[in-house]
Every structure is written in structure tokens, then in C-alpha cells.
Amino acid sequence: MARNGVEIRGLRELIRRLERATNGELRREFALWLEATGFQFLEEIQQEIIRTQTVDTRRLLNSFDKGDGDNVWSITDRGLTLEIGSNLSYASYANDGHWQERRFIPGRWNGHTFEYDSGANTGMMLKAKWIEGTGYWDSALLIFERIFERALERKLQQWLDTF
Template structure:
């Protein structure tokens, strides 16, 4: 008993030709574009959830920022995005605020932090709820990634075969 699949050898040759470096390069560029999209989603969620007003956290999710993490490897199709800011996870997950004095002054209803100021405010110990900006952005990205991968694979198949 035998089974013959017509066109299988031709198909295998086309796959080998297509994957001879070109496909990895194409998918590396596609992955890089998705990484940029994810950075945008994180920034949008930081703004939407009003996580910070100093812009330090927001700016750390930029490609090329010294406090951001951005790495991509074409061959293994790996993309790593993050931030080196220690308080980023506290802002996302929540944390206990310790009782402490914060130097600065009030300008209307807004507190302005000023190191070394003789005035300021006393923070009390309490739980500060996280904004879940990262979790929200990741949930959105997962949906986008799935659709984008399906479209990209279909485009590749349509082009190559």
C-alpha cells in the first residue's frame, strides 16, 4: 500500500527556497514592526490609565531609550521589550506605600516634588492600586499578534506558492 501526494516534492523545494534566509529576514522585520506597535500600546495604556505624570516611565518604553529594553534576533524570531525602571512593576501591579516625608511644595491642587525643600507632605502607609497598564497592553497585543500572524502567513503563502 502506498500513498502519493502530487506536487509534494515541488512544494518542499519551494519551502526550502523561500526559507533560505529571506523568510527569516521578512519575519524579523515583521516582528520588529510588531514590537514598535507594542511599545505604542504600552505608552497609550500608561496615558489612558494616568499611571504617571513625570513621563519617565512613558519615555522608558521607547526604542533607543537608555532605560528601555529592546532586543531582537532575526534567526530565532525573538523580541524582548521592557524597562529598567525599578518602579515600573509597582505602577503596574500595585504596592505598599511606606510612611515617609516627601520634600516639595503645592502649586494649586498639584504637588511639585523638589528634593531638599524644607516643605513637603507626609505620606501615610497604604496600598496603592496598580494601573495594570502592562497587562492591558499585553492583552490587546495578543489579539493583534494573532490576527497579524495569520494575515502575514497567508500573504507569504500566497506570494511564495
Template sequence: MKIDGLDRLISQLQTAGDGGLKAEYQDWLEDMGLQFLDIIQDELIKENAVDTGRLLRSFTQGDKENHFLISKGGLTLEVGTQLEYASYVNDGHATSSSGERRWVPGRWTGSRFEYDPNASTGMMLASQWIDGNGYWDHAVMLYEQMFEQSLDRKLQSWFDRHFGR
């Protein structure tokens, strides 16, 4: 018995298994990481979580020391930040873990407080809970939807190129 195209299918699957598909998906995953960085930045801006821009600029791709990583289906995307307070902005936090009041030296410039350890003026902070804005959680939800659709399109495109329709 002879099946038309079977030799071609076996050859293409062998190529995929030898790294052709893996290399293609690695490039695609890197592009998806860049898109995820854009989503994170959009969410930070949407949630008004931009003050100095430090958190906004801190997110990078490919650093195993980042506080946030995504792993799904055997693929790992290292996108995140090394800023410890990024999780506080997302999850919320108490201004004092012991519940006591503390003095912060500095000065007010308009409605903005500027920390200055040498200032004779400042403000007294009482412990309170600051709600998080969930920027990371929102970004992950949006990204997962986009990721699944893009993965399906990528796989179908690869299949169409190698096996024709």
C-alpha cells in the same frame, strides 16, 4: 510519477529555509514591536498614568536591559522600559515597605506636590497600598490578539506570493 510544481515548492521552501522567510519575519516583527509600543502608550494614557510623561516616553524596542520582554513561539520581542517604577504602576505597591511614616521635603503647588530636598516644608507619608492600573497586562492582552491575527495574515501572504493560489 511527476507532480506539477513540486520542484518549485522544494525550491521555495529551500529559499525560506536559507533565510528569505526569516529576514521577512524579522522586519515584520520589528514593525509589530512598534505597534506594541503604541498600544502601551495608549494604555498608559487610558489609565491616566501620565504625570510628567517620563514613563510614557521611556518605552523602547530592542534593549535587553528592559524590565519587560515578550517571548512566544521562539520569537522574542524586546519592548519595555528601564524605569524601575514601571512595574509599580502596573502591579501596585506600598508607599513604605517597613510600614513606618516618613517625611518628604517639598512644597505644594496647587494640587501637585513638588519634591525639594532643601525645603523646610513637606508632607508626612503613611504607609498605604497604591493599586496598580494593569496598563502592561492590558497592552499584552491586546497585543497577543493582534499578533496572532497579523502572523496568520503574514504567513498566508508569504505562502500566496511564493506558491500562488
């Protein structure tokens, strides 16, 4: 999954100066707020996966959560960094699109749904074609950037008023 970032000019310097004035209390406040915004971004990604009907399994949806091996979640306190993503190999393919190769998939049809079964003698043949991506990550990032900008302005004003 591609890593994207939001750069705010002067933010580090402002936080550094406020931190000196508050004996580090602002740093702790900012770290808590940053983690909360990370959870908000995860929620936006999950909502976009659902809205765009990206997959009908929950593996991709659940890969955007904090705490298991398929997740990328990193918060660094001193560097003020938050990384969010998925280690699933197909997460970027579902977002960006990809070429599907011609191949046989073993399994069974139950009505209109196909169930994969590696030991089945029956199955389906996939044809080579371009699978369009849904852009769930890109949409979530655009939504989050708008939310983040307003939330940061409010939070900075709150911190300035408090400290």
C-alpha cells in the same frame, strides 16, 4: 518588569521549511515584520499608560520606546525573539500595585500640585498604604495578543502566497 511571551506551536518549523525554500529571504521578511509588531506593542503600552492615567510624568511613558538606557528592547534574528520592557524600577509597581511606606517628601505645593524639591524645608508626609496598580502592561498585552494573532495569520498567508 515581568517578561511575557506568546508561543505559537509549529511556527519555528514552518519558518524553517519556508526559509529553506526561499534561500533565507523569508527570514529577513519575518525579522522586519517582528520589529514592526514590537513597535505596535510599544504603542499599545503607551496608550494604556495614558488611558489608565498611570503617572502624570512622562518618564514611564517614554521608557517604553526603542533606543535608550531605560529600555529593554531585544530582537534576535535566529531565535525569533522580541523582548520589550522598561528598566525603570517602578514600572512593575505602577502596573501591579505596591505598599507605600510612611515617609517625608520635601517640596512645595503650587495650588493642587506638589513639586518635589530635595532642599526644601517644607513638604508632605506620606502615610503607609496600599497603592493599587493600573494593570497597563496586562491590558496592553491582552490587546496586542488579539491584534498579533490576526496579523500573523494574514502575514503567514501573504508569505505563503508570495513564496
